[in-house]
Amino acid sequence: MIYQIVAVLLVVAAGWYLVHNTLFNMRARGIQSGFDFLTQPAGFAISESLWEFDSSDSYAKAYLTGLSNTLRVALLGIVLATITGTLVGIGRLSRNFLIRSLCTAYVELFRNVPLLLQLFIWYFIFTEFLPPIDEALQPLPGLFFSKNGLQYPIPIWATGHLFMVAGILVGIVASWYWAKRERRRFEATGRPPRVVLPALGLIVGMAFLGWLAGGAPTALDIPEKTEITVGGGGAVTPEFLTVLIGLTLYTASYIAEIVRGGIQAVAYGQHEAAAALGLNGMQETRLILLPQALRVIIPPITSQYLNLTKNSSLAVAVGYPDLVSISTTTLNQTGRAIEAISLVMLAYLTMSLLTALIMNLYNRRSLIRER
């Protein structure tokens, strides 16, 4: 009891002492404080953003832009890293010697080199080894790959696309009903439910119908090559590509290990039991292997997703305008170190705690029900 009173008092005293010093120092050096700077014009431009941003916009909008850039690269990275990591993780268990060793080499290589160095390497390759834009590589028609980044075709928005989106929504609702019906039928008759393929079919089919109903718009904005440059279409900068590819390949090597561990964690007896029940390969994977492996895989994979999001802060090193990079610029311009850094910490903390909350809910649902 005495210990903890002492400990709490010590921490409070130390905190008060630091705050006191800080206030004193700020007065002494004439540093202004407060978050009022957020409404002032930022005075710097942001090289890429999801929406228009120019230097007369406020610092608050600059922060939001930075946050959107962080989330954009993190979400895309999570999807790509999951796909790559799962494939490599399964590949490490392959019977094929070449595939197995390639996957092992990949995992060892990417896990044992710091991410920052990997980002520097990718950035150097993208900005030095790729041809200049007037000699852009064209791996597929309509795709241009050069020192200026990647340019790709995008569909031109037409009202018809709205019907397509509506079709997708209808498909999702329909497949939800289908899943419910199948589950009821399974409970009544014991016939194994078919959900995934019909649902996919429903969604794609409805989207297609919606697209047809909307007049089947096919216009594409394809980047075109002129004498000196490539214009039109969608584009991403080499900075974005660097961060995306660096984060994806680094995190995928961790995810691969988690996936491999999860699959190996399913006892061999489970496979034998499935065979004894007469399940075929697909059924065994779907009904026996995956539910048990996923229970082991999902918690560590979520923490990898969080790591990826936090690691996206390294984007500042290659000049991708993420949250940290915007905040550093703000810090240099306004001198408000405490406010700038605490805004960043707050943003990341919110993301982490939200994810932790969702994970705890999931964990509670997927716990093995014991006696």
Place this chain on the structure above:
Amino acid sequence: MSTAAVALQLIPSRPPPVATEGVLPWLKRNLFSDWKNTLGTLIVLAVLVRYLPPLLNWAVFNAVARPDNAACRAIGHEGACWGVIAEKYRLILFGRYPYEQQWRPLVATTLMVVLIAASCYRAFWKPWLIGAWVVVLTAFFVLMHGGVLGLTPVETARWGGFPLTIMLSTIGLAVAFPLSVLVALGRRSRLPGIRTLCVLYVELIRGVPLISVLFMASFMFPLFMPAGWSIDVLVRVQVGIILFSAAYLAEVVRGGLQALPRGQVEAAASLGLSYWQTARKVVLPQSLRLVVPAIMNTFIGTFKDTSLVTIVSLYDLTGALQLALGDSDWRKFFLEGQLFVAAIYFVCCFAMSRYSQWIERHLNTGTRRK
């Protein structure tokens, strides 16, 4: 009545078992066992045939090994310019440390690496090892800093390269580990005040990226100090790394504590052991052993994470590389330098992960069945 079963004809001999040893059976089993396997092999081979020769041409056949700038420029990006490493290795390895004095970081780092390697062997796990660590750490700082024994002083701003990486990670882990054990015990303590403090510390630190902790150490911390005080930026960054890795280690250690059956603590209590005796003699030895692989993973992570100090303008291995290849003659050959530094990191991290596997087997000898 029984009938005797007697074979009246000679039973034909069975075919010999299919060979399972040798090159051909191995190839069949590992590369061509069925059509899926064969398809995989062919695809991988096709990819290798397409991409390996250009890579080898760049890295080996067209490469320039001499530190000859003109030759490197002539070959351009058709071949690697490994000469850049021969030209710049002192700057990459030692950063801005004064050139004539670079034997000092060399000796200091060698001492440190030898001691780390020695500490990995169980034969050396004796009380004098702690003494050796004190001696070597003192020697490290004396050598690096100078100012005594007739060594010219070198301010910390000029420290850099591999010695800095080793220093940040070794001291970081040496301090973070005991701290993390205390925090983990605190998080499972029955005292609500201490438990809350520990939970707050761990969750706050784990929720933010290391880079923001480093920014805090380098920009915000000076404001926290009483007027007139200043702490060297290297020390501040070191403290940042310690606090950051301690939070992650604490979670790992807590995992080990949770895995220990309650009966162990109850047995210790019934023997009349106090809280600290229980922790030191019963709980920690068993639970730490359970989490050795996870602890080693965190160690590797911390070693890699020291590269982030580059962003707050310290010249560790990664930062020194940016410094070394900044000049206009050699900046086109960054990649070769980067691969060299990556190789150093890889060797260190790979060695640590292999050691982790070895120590896991080694520590389990008492409980392993078989």
